[in-house]
Amino acid sequence: MSAEQQQGRFDYLRDGAEIYRRSFATIRAEADLSRFSADEEIVAVRVIHACGMVEIAADLVFSPGAATRARAALREGAPILCDSKMVAEGVTRARLPNRNEVICTLDHPSVAMLAKNLGDTRSAAAIELWSDRLDGAIVAIGNAPTALFRLLNLLERLPLRPACIIGMPVGFVGAAESKEALIETAQAPFITVRGRKGGSAMTAGALNALAGEAE
């Protein structure tokens, strides 16, 4: 194969590090990040990067100090509890500062029966299996509003406090409502995005921003 054939019809930027650098430069040029602290800004940039929308910055809500607290907890080795396998897959292992465990209980053998007994979704039932790891953990909910609602109910009845809840479920039923409940109750430090938008990529993006020092 000649070099010309290998190059192909379309030329494009192929250097991963340079792609990141230009992406973040574009985001910083276009997005209004002025209201964020340094630690919050890094999260905002990665969330924007994950969804391709600079305007999402306006919908981000951080409880005071949540980003800094989450960053410290990750350095200290806090596990990461994910509501979906897509979120878990989105966590860049190489960025984790302390070989942090990334846990998703959705496929645990007891989840189907638990969901049936609780009369709740599988995503929500899987949260009940977090109890022994939840205190001091980083929670990353990027898919199911029912998982976030169930977590908030669980925190009402048990004296466990995550170091930070990244709560960004997406969708048309319960997503906006569960995130407003997260903001109103403020049972633990939290990072969220108001409204219907959210998802596993934004959630993993926020986590990856908090995990590593390098941009």
Next chain:
Amino acid sequence: MSAEQQQGRFDYLRDGAEIYRRSFATIRAEADLSRFSADEEIVAVRVIHACGMVEIAADLVFSPGAATRARAALREGAPILCDSKMVAEGVTRARLPNRNEVICTLDHPSVAMLAKNLGDTRSAAAIELWSDRLDGAIVAIGNAPTALFRLLNLLERLPLRPACIIGMPVGFVGAAESKEALIETAQAPFITVRGRKGGSAMTAGALNALAGEAE
């Protein structure tokens, strides 16, 4: 634990099937889907569901018959080639009509060296390992613009034609450009979303719409 304690402070809709039904009803009430064929509309609804934005409908582009072709190919057992593990995780296995294989070559042992030799990203290098499965396959690119560009170059030099390319990479460098190249070259049936928006969830949502008969 009393029933009241179990119920918790927040009440929410817990029936997964009913959550889907109401979500899709809201999407159909709010989104302008009038320009789509029946098969395209189902894709549009699931893509909207994945991102929480009814306005994304305006950015969707289908090559003529692509959705119908993809649906038929999946029924006939076409494999699904994914650029990222998040996309692969987002494919609902229970919806697949013919135990279709879901393949992601990103973690193949040769990818790191291949990326170095090609001077391209790991996501793009992983595409080169698709050659023997690509003809007649469903391609699902939801993350890396470099993977989509590399695929388009590969299709210029090899006589292989996927049954459908779901090309929805996200971001600020190359995403919009790679999707415009997909539309302009039209080397194979395609489904895409113009601009910076996209991602693994929308891509998996499109695939899941094409895979199953049930909404």
